[in-house]
Amino acid sequence: MTALLELEQLHYRFPGSAEAALRGASLCLEAGQRVALVGRNGAGKSTLMLHANGLLRPSAGQVRVAGEPLVYTRRGLLAVRRQVGLVFQNPDDQLFSASVVQDISFGPMNLGLDIAEVRRRVVEAAALCEVRDLLDRPTHALSGGQKLRVALAGVLAMTPRVILADEVTAGLDPWMRRQVLVIFDRLVAQGVTVLLATHDLSAARRWADQVAVMEAGQVVAVAPSDAIFGDAALRRLIGADE
Amino acid sequence: MHIIDRYAYTNAIRELDPAQKGGLALIAIILCLALDQPAVGVLTLGWMFALAVLWARVPALVFGRALLAEAPFLLLSLLGVALSVSLAPLAAPAVQLGPLWLGSSAESLAMATRLFTRALGCAAALNFLILTTPLLDLIELLRRLRVPETLIDLMSLTYRAIFVLLESLQRMTTAQATRLGYSGPWRAMRSAGLLGSQLFLDAYRRSQRLQMSLESRGLSGPLRVLPLDYRRDRRARWIGAALAASLLLVGAWR
Ligand SMILES: Nc1ncnc2c1ncn2[C@@H]1O[C@H](COP(=O)(O)OP(=O)(O)OP(=O)(O)O)[C@@H](O)[C@H]1O
Ligand SMILES: [Mg+2]
Numbered sequence: 386m387t388a389l390l391e392l393e394q395l396h397y398r399f400p401g402s403a404e405a406a407l408r409g410a411s412l413c414l415e416a417g418q419r420v421a422l423v424g425r426n427g428a429g430k431s432t433l434m435l436h437a438n439g440l441l442r443p444s445a446g447q448v449r450v451a452g453e454p455l456v457y458t459r460r461g462l463l464a465v466r467r468q469v470g471l472v473f474q475n476p477d478d479q480l481f482s483a484s485v486v487q488d489i490s491f492g493p494m495n496l497g498l499d500i501a502e503v504r505r506r507v508v509e510a511a512a513l514c515e516v517r518d519l520l521d522r523p524t525h526a527l528s529g530g531q532k533l534r535v536a537l538a539g540v541l542a543m544t545p546r547v548i549l550a551d552e553v554t555a556g557l558d559p560w561m562r563r564q565v566l567v568i569f570d571r572l573v574a575q576g577v578t579v580l581l582a583t584h585d586l587s588a589a590r591r592w593a594d595q596v597a598v599m600e601a602g603q604v605v606a607v608a609p610s611d612a613i614f615g616d617a618a619l620r621r622l623i624g625a626d627e
Numbered sequence: 628m629h630i631i632d633r634y635a636y637t638n639a640i641r642e643l644d645p646a647q648k649g650g651l652a653l654i655a656i657i658l659c660l661a662l663d664q665p666a667v668g669v670l671t672l673g674w675m676f677a678l679a680v681l682w683a684r685v686p687a688l689v690f691g692r693a694l695l696a697e698a699p700f701l702l703l704s705l706l707g708v709a710l711s712v713s714l715a716p717l718a719a720p721a722v723q724l725g726p727l728w729l730g731s732s733a734e735s736l737a738m739a740t741r742l743f744t745r746a747l748g749c750a751a752a753l754n755f756l757i758l759t760t761p762l763l764d765l766i767e768l769l770r771r772l773r774v775p776e777t778l779i780d781l782m783s784l785t786y787r788a789i790f791v792l793l794e795s796l797q798r799m800t801t802a803q804a805t806r807l808g809y810s811g812p813w814r815a816m817r818s819a820g821l822l823g824s825q826l827f828l829d830a831y832r833r834s835q836r837l838q839m840s841l842e843s844r845g846l847s848g849p850l851r852v853l854p855l856d857y858r859r860d861r862r863a864r865w866i867g868a869a870l871a872a873s874l875l876l877v878g879a880w881r
Binding site for chain 1: 632636761763791841842843844851854
C-alpha cells in the first residue's frame with residue numbers, strides 16, 4: 386500500500402536566512418492516522434507543513450501525494466491542495482471574507498464545482514464543524530473558537546484526505562480544544578489523516594496514535610505516543626519533563 | 628463604525644435583497660436632487676426615518692444620532708452660502724465687524740435652506756441604506772452590477788482587514804498602556820508613533836500569511852465565492868411607488 390503523503394529528505398532555507406529550516410526532514414502518513422507533530426520553537430514544524438501543501442518548494446527532496454510526486458505547476462498544485470488541506474494557527478490569517486458562508490465556499494469554488502455542489506459542501510462542512518448556525522453571521526462577530534472552526538470548515542469543504550493543522554488548539558480554552566479534537570476524530574473515522582503540530586504535550590499523548598518529533602529541521606523520531614513518551618532522551622528533547 | 632455595522636447586521640430587513648433597499652435609497656436621492664425643493668427634502672427625511680424605524684426596526688435614536696453626526700459638516704458649508712462677507716458696506720440685514728461687513732439676503736437664505744434640506748434628504752436616504760444593509764451586501768450588489776472583480780476583491784479584503792486591524796490596534800494599545808505608555812503627553816506621542824509603525828508591520832505580515840492561506844485553498848485569479856441569498860419583498864415595490872409618487876406630488880404642488 387502506498388502512503389497517502391510522503392515527505393522525503395526535504396531541505397529548505399528561507400531566502401536571506403543563514404540557517405537551513407529543514408535539513409533532510411522525512412515523514413510518511415497513511416490513511417486514517419492521528420499524528421501529532423511536536424518539537425521546540427523553530428524546529429521546523431510549520432515549514433514542513435508549508436512544504437506538504439506545495440506553498441514552499443524544497444531545494445532538495447520530494448513531496449509525494451498518493452505515490453505521485455508533486456508537480457509545481459498551477460494544475461499540479463491545485464491537485465495537491467485538493468488532497469492536502471492546511472489550517473493555520475491564527476484564523477484571522479485565513480478568513481478573508483466578512484461573510485462566513487462566502488469564506489467557506491472559497492475552496493470548493495476554486496475546485497470548479499457547480500454552485501449547487503458548493504452549497505451542499507458548505508453546509509456539510511459547517512455541520513461537521515458545528516458552525517451551521519453561524520453561516521449568516523459576519524466573520525468579525527465571531528469568537529476565537531468560532532473563527533477557528535469556520536476556518537477549519539473552509540478547509541474541510543474541499544474534502545481533503547490529509548489535514549495539516551498548525552497549532553490550531555493553541556489559543557483555545559480546554560473545552561473548545563476538546564471540541565476541535567472531537568471534530569478531528571470524526572474526520573479520522575472517515576479515513577482522513579490529521580497531522581497536528583502542537584506544544585500541548587499532554588493532548589498529543591492522549592489524542593495521537595503516532596507522534597513525530599522534530600528537532601533542528603529534521604524529524605528525529607516517529608512512533609506510537611507511548612513509545613515516544615517512554616523514551617527518556619526524547620522526553621528531554623521535547624521538554625516533556627519541564 | 629461599529630454601531631452602524633451592528634444595526635446593518637441585525638435590523639429587521641437585513642435579509643432583504645440589497646438591490647431593493649438600494650433602489651429605494653436611489654429613488655429618494657434622485658428625486659431629492661432633481662426636484663430641489665425644501666418640502667421634498669423634508670419629506671424624504673420623513674420617509675427614510677419611517678422606513679428605518681418602522682420597517683427595519685432601527686432605533687429612532689440611532690438613526691437620529693447618525694444624522695446628527697453629519698449635520699455639523701452640513702451646517703458649516705451652509706454658512707458660506709447663507710452669509711456674505713465684504714469690505715464694502717452691505718445693505719441690511721447686515722452687521723459690521725471691524726472693517727468687515729457680514730450680511731445676508733432673502734435669496735441667499737432661501738438658497739441655503741434649499742441646499743440644507745436637499746442634503747438632509749440625501750443623507751437620510753444614505754443612512755437608511757447603510758443602517759439596514761451591511762457593507763458586505765453592498766459589495767455583493769456591486770458584484771452583481773458587474774463592477775470589475777479586482778475592485779470588488781479589494782473592497783471585500785479591506786472591509787475584513789479593518790476589523791482585524793482594529794483588533795490588533797486594541798491589543799497593542801492595551802499592551803502599551805499597561806506599561807505606562809500613555810502617561811504624559813510626550814510619552815503618549817511616542818507610543819502612538821510606535822503603534823503606527825507596528826500596526827503597519829502587522830498588516831504587512833498578515834497580508835503575506837493571508838496570501839499563503841488563500842493559495843493553500845486554491846487561489847487562482849479573482850476571489851470566487853458563493854453568491855449570497857436574499858429575500859425579495861413585493862412590498863418594496865409598493866413602497867418605492869408610494870415614495871416616488873409622494874415626492875413628485877409635493878414637488879409639483881409648489
Ligand atoms: N518567513 C521566514 N523567514 C525566515 N526564516 C524563517 C521564516 N519562518 C521560519 N523561519 C525560520 O525557520 C526555522 C523553522 O521555523 P518554523 O516556523 O518552521 O518552526 P516551528 O517548529 O513551527 O516553530 P514554532 O513552534 O515556534 O511554531 C526557524 O529557525 C525560523 O526562524
Ligand atoms: Mg510553527
